[in-house]
Amino acid sequence: MNDDLKALIRTIPDFPKPGIQFRDITTLLLDAGGFAQTIARMAAATLGPVDLIAGIEARGFIFAAALAAPLNAGVLLLRKDGKLPGATIAEDYALEYGEDRIVMHEDALVPGQRVLLVDDLIATGGTARAAVRLLRKAGAELRQAQFVIDLPELGGADALRAEKIQVDSLLSFAGH
Numbered sequence: 001m002n003d004d005l006k007a008l009i010r011t012i013p014d015f016p017k018p019g020i021q022f023r024d025i026t027t028l029l030l031d032a033g034g035f036a037q038t039i040a041r042m043a044a045a046t047l048g049p050v051d052l053i054a055g056i057e058a059r060g061f062i063f064a065a066a067l068a069a070p071l072n073a074g075v076l077l078l079r080k081d082g083k084l085p086g087a088t089i090a091e092d093y094a095l096e097y098g099e100d101r102i103v104m105h106e107d108a109l110v111p112g113q114r115v116l117l118v119d120d121l122i123a124t125g126g127t128a129r130a131a132v133r134l135l136r137k138a139g140a141e142l143r144q145a146q147f148v149i150d151l152p153e154l155g156g157a158d159a160l161r162a163e164k165i166q167v168d169s170l171l172s173f174a175g176h
């Protein structure tokens with residue numbers, strides 16, 4: 001399934017550090033038909049109408065923004081700390097070494113709005129789970145998260161499912 005799109009992902013070994021197989025979506029983005037098909041298939045996999053698509057900085061923005069027109073939804077930016085100009089709410093999450101923080105404008109959504117979470121890839125799910133906590137804290141009705149790529153062995157998709165989120169990905173790669 002989606003082998004045509006999988007062929008457009010470039011794998012770069014040992015980036016950004018030894019042992020990581022980096023799944024590079026820039027080659028998919030360069031392919032007009034492949035990118036269009038990616039968005040069409042993500043749109044087709046979307047559960048029900050949504051009001052907002054929340055994209056995770058930075059590659060998640062690309063897919064969230066492209067989905068906005070076909071889904072007739074707005075785009076909500078989930079950013080790294082210190083980038084948003086207005087008043088924000090934040091959620092911290094653990095990294096392999098240290099901590100990171102994801103933030104959104106505190107008035108970006110009206111409680112009860114239906115939100116679809118989008119990123120390019122889910123690995124351990126640490127980023128996406130922090131995004132879910134943040135969006136729910138803001139009052140979002142969040143039923144689904146979509147990714148272009150899942151690395152199922154890292155367990156992130158299953159961890160999201162345990163939080164009652166439907167997780168859909170177009171592509172899956174074995175290993176890290």
Ligand code: AMP
Nearest residue numbers: 021022023121122123124125126127176
């Ligand atoms: P995680 O929080 O572990 O699920 O990591 C997800 C984030 O890290 C995503 O925004 C990805 O862009 C990036 N990422 C993690 N692992 C990889 C990988 N093997 N190839 C490309 N991007 C990755």
